[in-house]
Amino acid sequence: MEHQLKLKRPLAFFDLETTGIQINRDRIVEISxxxxxxxxxxxxxxxxxxxGIPIPLEASLVHGIYDEDVKDEPTFRMVARSLSTFLDGCDLAGFNSNRFDVPMLVEEMLRAEVDFDMKNRKLVDAQRIFHLMEPRNLTAAYQFYCGKELIGAHGAEADVLATLEVLNAQVKHYANKAIKDADGKEVFPIQNDMDKLHELSASNSIDYANRMAYNKDRVACFNFGKHIGRPVLDVLKSDPSYYDWMMKGDFPMDTKRKLTEIKLQGFQR
Incomplete structure (x- = not known):
């Protein structure tokens, strides 16, 4: 393979597969x-x-790498120095790399006690270029699905009418469009059915600010701060003052209400 990029020094494109997306807790399982x-x-x-830690099933279902696949592989600490040498003098590039891959790689290098100097490296993120040049906003969606220019964008009435047209066009456009699910089976996710579209649009967030979310076992967990990933009830039992801190803190009323509901339901069992 060859490239036509004008470079002043090597540009290393890289991608990581990991045990999850928490930089401080998760680990790399594959690097390319x-x-x-x-x-x-x-x-x-x-x-x-x-x-060095179990790979959660939900992560394995995404990248196809299971504990059995890496049990005989070296740890990151064992290969960190050779990776650092290979990347020596290189700028770095990737897709969404500035938000995830670069911070994860730096964190792993620090854990491995390898001096991976980032001070003079240029960082290029192809996703940012993509989003800059191909906006994913209502104006772009209206042009793509409806073939029309959105006049008066950001005016409430123009936006709401355009959104209605976009959803109507999406339902028609994808009516017979199949994609493959995690098991490789063909599914038709876009249907003219509000229950189906609701399921597709829903997230695992508990409150609208996403300070709490359900994990894969549908257990309410904190989604920020020092207790990120921990069950809400476990934290409230082991550190009761955390509830008071949140209730007095600068959190949305919805978050405080949901936190109180979880506390009351949990402590009444």
């Missing part, structure tokens, strides 16, 4: 690097690593 060199050539290195 495509180093674009100044002469137009590309070097590709891919390797799996043993994260």
């Amino acid at each position: 690097i495509a180093k674009a060199n100044l002469d137009g050539t590309v070097e590709v290195k891919t390797r799996r690593v043993n994260p």
Whole structure:
């Protein structure tokens, strides 16, 4: 493979597969690097690593890597120095890399006690370019689905009428469009059925500010701060003052109401 990028130094495109998305808790299970060199050539290195912690099933279903696949692989600490050497003098690139892959890689290097200098590296994120040049807003959706220019965008009436047209067009556009689910089965997610569309649009958030969310077992957990990922009731029992801190803090009323509901329901059992 070759490239036509104008480079002043090598540009290393990289992608990580991990045990999850919490930078401070999760670990890398696979890293792939495509180093674009100044002469137009590309070097590709891919390797799996043993994260040292179990890979959650929901993560394995996304990237297809299970505990059994990495049990005999080296840990990140064992390969960190060679990876750092391979990336020495390179700028870094990826897709959504500035928000996830770069922070995760830096964190793993710090845990491995490898001096991975980031001070002089340029960081290029193809997702940011994509979102800049191909906006994913109502105006863009109206043009794409309805083939019309949105006049008066950001005016409430123009926006709400355009959104109605967009949803109507989406239902028609994707009526017979199949995608594959996590098991590889064909499904038709977009149907002219509000229950189905609600399920598709719903998140696992408990409050609208997303300070609390359900985990895969439908247990209410904190989604921020020092207790992120921990069940709400466990925290309130072990650290009762945390409830008072949140109730007096600068949190939305909805968040405080939902927190109180969880507390009352849990402590009444």
